[in-house]
Amino acid sequence: MHRPTPLVPLRYVALGATGPEDVVSDPEGRVFTGVSDGRVLRIDGLDDPARARVVCVGETGGRPLGLELLPDGDLLVCDAYGALLRLDPDTGRTRVLAEEAAGEPLRFCSNVVALPDGSVYVTVSSRVHPLRDWIGDLVEHTGTGRLLRLGPDDKEPEVVLDGLRFANGLAASADGSALIVAETGARRLTRLRLTGPGAGSAEPLVEDLPGYPDNLWRAPGGPVWVALAGPRVPPLDLLHRADPSARRRAAALAVRAPYRPSGTIAVLAVDDEGRTVHHLRRRRSGFRMVTSVCEAAGHLVLGSLTEPGLAVYEAPPAC
Numbered sequence: 488m489h490r491p492t493p494l495v496p497l498r499y500v501a502l503g504a505t506g507p508e509d510v511v512s513d514p515e516g517r518v519f520t521g522v523s524d525g526r527v528l529r530i531d532g533l534d535d536p537a538r539a540r541v542v543c544v545g546e547t548g549g550r551p552l553g554l555e556l557l558p559d560g561d562l563l564v565c566d567a568y569g570a571l572l573r574l575d576p577d578t579g580r581t582r583v584l585a586e587e588a589a590g591e592p593l594r595f596c597s598n599v600v601a602l603p604d605g606s607v608y609v610t611v612s613s614r615v616h617p618l619r620d621w622i623g624d625l626v627e628h629t630g631t632g633r634l635l636r637l638g639p640d641d642k643e644p645e646v647v648l649d650g651l652r653f654a655n656g657l658a659a660s661a662d663g664s665a666l667i668v669a670e671t672g673a674r675r676l677t678r679l680r681l682t683g684p685g686a687g688s689a690e691p692l693v694e695d696l697p698g699y700p701d702n703l704w705r706a707p708g709g710p711v712w713v714a715l716a717g718p719r720v721p722p723l724d725l726l727h728r729a730d731p732s733a734r735r736r737a738a739a740l741a742v743r744a745p746y747r748p749s750g751t752i753a754v755l756a757v758d759d760e761g762r763t764v765h766h767l768r769r770r771r772s773g774f775r776m777v778t779s780v781c782e783a784a785g786h787l788v789l790g791s792l793t794e795p796g797l798a799v800y801e802a803p804p805a806c
Contacts, residue, residue, distance in 0.1 A: 490766070491753065491766045491767060491768035492765075492768070492803070493769060494752065494753075494754070494767045494768060494772075494801075495800060495801035496769070496774075496798065496799075496800055496801075497536060497786060497799045497800060497801055498536030498537060498539075498798075498799040499774070499797070499798055499799070500530060500533075500536055500539045500541075500796050500798075501795060502520075502522060502530075502541055502795060502796045502797065503795075504522035504523065504526065504528070504795065505522060505523045505524075505793070505794070506523040506791070506792050506795075507520035507521070507522055507528070507779075507790040507794070507796070507797055508520070508551075508552050508553075508702070508778050508790055508792045509551075509553045509554050509702045509778065509790055510554075510702075510704075510779045510780070510783075510788050510797065511554045511781055512782060512783035513560075514707075516533055516784035517529055517530065517531050517533070517783070518530040518533060518783050518788050518797070519554055519556065519562060519576070520554070520779075520797065521547070521550075521551025521552065521564060522551070525546055525547045525549055525550065525551065526543050526546055526547070526551075527543070527545040527547065527551055527554070527564060527574060527576070528541055528543055528544065529541075529542045529543075529544050529576060530788075533784040533786060533788065533799065534784040534785065536786070544562075544577075544579060545562075545564075545574045545575075545579045545580075545581055546579065546581075547574070547581060549566035549567065549569075549570065550566060550567040550568055550618060551566060551567075552565045552566075552567045552596070552597055552598065552618075553565040553596075553597055553598030553599050553610070553657070554599070555599045555600055555601050555607075557573075557601055560575075560576065560577070561573055561574060561575050562574045562576060563584075563599045563601060563607065565596040565597055565598055565599050565609065565610075566596055567596060567597070567617075567618040568617075569586055569592045569593045569596065570583050570584075570585065570593060571583070571584045571585040571586075571593065571596055571599060571607070571609055571637070572584065584607070584637065585609070585635075588611070588633070588635050588644040588645070589645075589646050591614065593609075593611060593635075594614055594617060595611055595612045595613045595614075595616070595617055596610075596611055597609075597610045597611060597656075598610045598654075598655055598657045598702060598703075599657065600657040600658060600659055602681075603663060605638070605639030606636055606637065606638050606639060607636070607637045607644075608634060608635065608636050608637075608647070608657055608666055609634070609635045609636075609637065609644060609657075610635075610651075610657055611632060611633040611635065611654060612624065612632050612653050612654055612655060612671070613631050613632060613653060614629075614632075614633070615627070615629045615631050616629070616738075616742075622738075622742060623738040623739070623741055623742040624653055624672065625653060625671065625699070626723070626726065626737050626738040626741045627731075627735055627737070627738035628652060628672055628726075628734055630651065630652050631650070632650075632651030632652060632653050632670065632672075633646055633647075633648065633651060634646075634647045634648040634651065634654055634657075634666075634668055634679065635647060647679065648668070648679060648689055651668065652670045652672035653670060653671040653672035653673075654670060655668075655670070655700065655701050655702065656668070656669035656701055656704075656713070656714070656779075657669070658703040658705045659705065660678075661705075663682075664680065664681055664682045664683055665679060665680050665681055665682075665759070666681060667679075667692060667703060669701065669702070669703055669713065670700070671716065672699075672727075673694075674694070674695060674696040674698070674699060674700065674719065675691050675692075675693060675694045675695070675696060676691070676692045676693040676696070676700060676703075676713070676761065677689050677690070677691055677692060678690055678691075678692040678761075692760075692761040693757060693761040693763075696715065696719075697715065697719055697753065697766075698717055698718045698719055698753055699715060699716045699717050699719075700713050700714070700716075701713075701715070701777070701778040702714050702778055702779035702780075704779065704781040706781075706782050709756070709782075710756040710757055710764045711756065711757050712754060712755070713754065713757060713780075714777045714778055714779045714780045714789070714790075715753045715754060715755065715777065716748075716777060716778050717748060717749045717776065718749055718751050748775035748776035748793060749775065749776075750771050750772055750775065751768065751770050752768070752774065752775065752777045752789075753766065753767060753768040753769075754777060754780045754787070754789070755767075756803075765803045767787075767800075767803060774791065774794055774798040775791065775793060775794065776791050776792055776793045776794070777789045777790070777791055777798075778790055778791055778792045782802060786801065787799070787801070787802045787803075788800075
């Protein structure tokens with residue numbers, strides 16, 4: 488792992504809403520995000536963050552988390568309350584693509600990526616704990632996360648991987664031969680091979696991350712950015728080795744306790760072989776719980792499950 492270099496802040500962009508959990512950008516440098524009141528927002532003008540403009544492009548009626556921009560300009564939206572949606576940002580029209588898999592509702596639908604063949608992969612973080620109790624799943628370490636695949640002609644997604652430790656962000660490899668899945672609870676990135684020898688098999692790509700990976704975003708022609716929602720908590724590692732009943736009791740306490748995110752934030756960029764390209768960190772940050780990162784208009788834009796805005800940081804030089 489690289490020694491971390493400082494994250495240099497440039498600007499804070501207030502949204503008038505809380506929890507821009509995922510951020511994705513388009514070729515024009517505009518950023519899309521979903522917030523806790525159910526809206527999907529577009530942020531224009533980030534080449535000059537002081538003049539950034541926030542536009543509502545859709546209302547989901549739920550809680551949007553992971554987003555994916557499609558080639559035609561539509562957005563795939565993970566509704567944490569149980570659906571995968573497709574949103575037209577020009578009209579605001581939203582339609583449901585999937586609401587269940589293997590006979591179960593899509594509880595805690597988390598992130599999504601679309602591949603050129605028309606297939607869509609979706610993560611479900613937990614089959615036990617809903618979004619409001621996300622910390623309960625990290626503490627209990629349920630291992631009930633899933634990766635699903637919805638083919639272009641499918642009515643319902645199929646389960647591709649099961650038993651994931653809080654399945655979260657997704658990104659495709661540059662050549663499309665594999666998917667990278669963030670397992671937040673395990674502090675690792677897992678690679679699922681889609682083609683070639685070993686197709687359908689999964690293996691660790693990066694283990695023992697210095698924090699808890701959340702959303703992933705691939706820079707066009709560049710590495711995969713990894714948001715670390717918080718630094719490693721050694722007592723949590725110890726608890727994960729305890730028996731299930733002890734973890735359940737600890738989880739029941741955790742969901743009732745007030746949560747204060749760490750003041751240390753960090754993001755990573757990794758290549759398709761798991762090598763660290765960038766490791767950026769800021770201590771005593773006023774912007775906390777970084778759950779997503781993308782590049783836009785020459786900057787890094789960070790999202791958060793808890794903040795009422797986006798943070799814009801200086802992008803590192805290309806390697």
